Amino acid sequence: MGFVFFILTGFFIYHVLQFYSSKTKESAAAENYIYVLLILSLFVLLTTEICSAGNWISAITIQIIWIVLAITSGIFWWKISNRKLFFALQWKSLLQFPFIIIFGVTSITFLICMFAFPNNWDSMTYHLGRVMHWIQNGNVNPYATHIVRQVSQPPLSEYFQMHFMLLSGSDKFANLVQWMFMTGAVVAAGRIGLHLTGNKTVARLSMLLAVLIPMGILQSSSTQNDMAVSFFIVAALLFAIKAANKNFKLQEILLFSISVSLACLTKGTAYIFLLPIIVMYGIQAIIKLRLQVWRALLIGIIIFIALNGTFFLRNYSAFQHPLAPDTTLQNTFIGIQPIATNTVKNLAMHFLSPWPAINNVVTSIVIKYHQFIHTDINDPRFSWEFSPPFSASQLYPHEDYATAPFYILFFLIACAYLLFNMRKHSWKISIYALVIISMWLTFSLLLKWQVWHCRLHLPMLLASTPLIAFYLNTCRKSVRIVSIFVFILFALPSIFYNYSRPILGKDSIFTNSKYDQYFFNQPTNQKPFFDISAIMQRNNLKNIGWIISGDSWEYPMWVLLNDETHLRMEHILVKNATQKFEDASFIPDGIINKMIEPDSLGRIYYHNTIYQVVYENDPWMFMQKVGD
Missing domain, CATH: 3.40.50 (Rossmann fold)
Structure with a gap:
């Protein structure tokens, strides 16, 4: 019952934002949804830190907090909006094909969230394990644990899970954290497409492609944090573009800084993906603001420290380092060689198929490439020692292994198209493509390859959807229709035959018992x-x-x-x-x-x-x- 107050808080905040949007003639219902997720994230962070400081984390405390927030936001909405609902929906557009597919995918994944119980391996070890220790201790301070990740890893996604579990009295809604951020990431991808091109068709295609990413579909019903961090990274991209378009107004600077800070508080890989985005943002800020750039920099630093400072202090007390990085995951040295080997392996991972013959060809090509560059394909300097050796093994829809071959293929085609047609299109699109390419290269430069990397690629796949949508919009209609059909077809196994949480077959979440689901992966x-x-x-x-x-x-x-x-x-x-x-x-x-x-x-x-x-x-x- 307590979970209702979380929903009501978001509902009222959304309609307050819609009211002010209509007053300023900026009725952007989609972006207001993104703002709501950012505001709710700040609420979760702030209330968790306050409760932790007094050892007050408990079901009663969290429920009271959300009751107060729901009532307060409800009263505010009641006072300012004359009780008018500002849905700002254009029903005709929602009946168009892209939105029908988006609604279908989000509805099915929501259904999975409601009927499935958490069973992801990392969740059984540290994501949900740390939540139970926090609840037991009444705070989020470090504690003794054999599972170091329970203490060292950024905690924001698990803060949400803790709130949801304390509000509902069980883990029934824990899967909804990632689903909620999946919907936000889809909306953000669409807004990026719109702000890059000014074309509504590109925006809709961006959203459609974003919701069909197999890894995104699988992650949206899990209790990991990859979709959550992806949302904040894509939101940071959106606000970086808006800031450049609007000459770095205060609102965009604040939103960009908050998104960056929350991404870093969600998952450590955010630092890698955000680096090219921040460089692009910084260059644009210097060009537009010149000597006043220090203000944007100062605002960003203050917000980053304010939102991440307590986590850094807790980590420092435990590990004498604010991030407690796992050095075994980092490449032994930085240079051309790790980029040359890991970029190819990271991209090749996505070309697995159900057919062993094709997988053998992919493996053979990658091996021959490494022989050509005189590098061991499993060189321990660039490959994690606990990961199986590189091999294009059989494809199956699992939240740790799902691939996206058509997204990689179309991304590369879109980049090639821009390279040869740069003068025909806005320079903003070329810069955006360069940022996404830089994200891939930075990822390969800094992190050792491991067999689970497809999951970590999710932010880059989501960020690439506006670029793919832009390219598809330049193609003939017949090519566009066939391409979209292929994306939909490839998404179906992840929707209906999720390895960990299937809705069809003998192990369906509708027939498997609660406890059989918990132990399904082990x-x-x-x-x-x-x-x-x-x-x-x-x-x-x-x-x-x-x-x-x-x-x-x-x-x-x-x-x-x-x-x-x-x-x-x-x-x-x-x-x-x-x-x-x-x-x-x-x-x-x-x-x-x-x-x-x-x-x-x-x-x-x-x-x-x-x-x-x-x-x-x-x-x-x-x-x-x-x-x-």
Whole structure:
């Protein structure tokens, strides 16, 4: 029920913005939706930080906050707008083909969000695991954990998930965080297309292409953060373009700075993707503002520090670094070689197919290319050591692996078209294409290749849709229709046969049980988790210690024990930088152990207390305090 107040807050804010848009004769319903998402993000961030400072994070506190925000925004709307609803929808345009497809895709993915339970691997380890620790602790401060990412990674998307979970009393709406930002990213892509070309057809095509990206479709119903960061990056692109068009008015400077700051607070890869955007923004600002450019710079720095400062301080207290970067993911050195190898591998990943013969050809071409440039295709300086070797293996619609071959192909064609027809079109489009190319090159320059990179490419795929739409609009109508049909056809498996959350087939989310869905991506964990939780409940064990690896599942245990009162779960015998936060007074009743080998009697010792193995299902063990 509490989740309704979040929706009402957004509803009222949107209509207040619509009211002022109509007053200023700038009725831009689409951009107002983007503004609403930015405002809600600021609300979530601000209220989380305030509650964390007083150890007040709880269901009651968060529900009161959103009730107050809903009532306040509702009263404001009631006072200023004479209770008029400003939908600003042109129903005839909504019945056009692009909007019918957009509505269909967003409706189906919304349905998946409502019926599916979280089951993404990273969510089971750190995205949702960190949320449960924050709720337990009443704050978002660092804590001892074997899963370092729970503390070190930017937290904004998980702040949203925490609010949604506390408002609803479960994780039922946790998937909606990414869906919400997917809709925002689609709208932002359309606005970029409009501001670049002034052509409504390009804007609609941009939105259509954005909603059909297979990885975007799959991410929109997951509890990762790739779609969330993509929204903020695409929004930053939009406001950078608007700022250049409007001579860097204060509103555009503020919106750009907020989008950049929130992107960095959502996912670390934002720094890579934003670098070319900020360079483009900075050059334009210098040209337009000249000596007054310092004002835009100062505003940006102040907003960035204000929104990211507390996260930086928490990370510094834990890791002596504001970002706690994982250096194993960074290329060993910066130069032409990492660009030459990783750019080709990153692009080639998207040309997988269901047919092994084609995949073998792709792999062979990439291998021969690396032989030509005298570079090992799996050189550990440019490839992550824990990633499988490069290979164009079989394609399937999974949120970690889905590809977008036609987006890459049409992006390259669009860039080639611009290169040979530069004088025919606005210079803004060429600069925009250069920014997207720079994003790909910067990504390859800085990050080691890994098999999961298709997921990280999502911001660049979304940003490329206005450019592809622009090119398609220059083609003959028949070519455009066939191309759109191909994009739609390629999106269908991701819509209906999402590997983790299918709506068709024997494992459909409509027929699979809640718990079967949680463990769908790692079914071998289901029995030990059920067995261990049963032992804990049977013996009324309330204080539980975890000794696990940095990529182990944790969140499902919180779900299985959701009805337990006074439950406390902490990580113990931590051997990383978060060890300093371990509570020495915590004596667990039982220990979930994957890492420490017991002695010959099946025992381990912790704080002068003996723990005996009472359950084992390799690699999981449960150990109970002797005497309990």
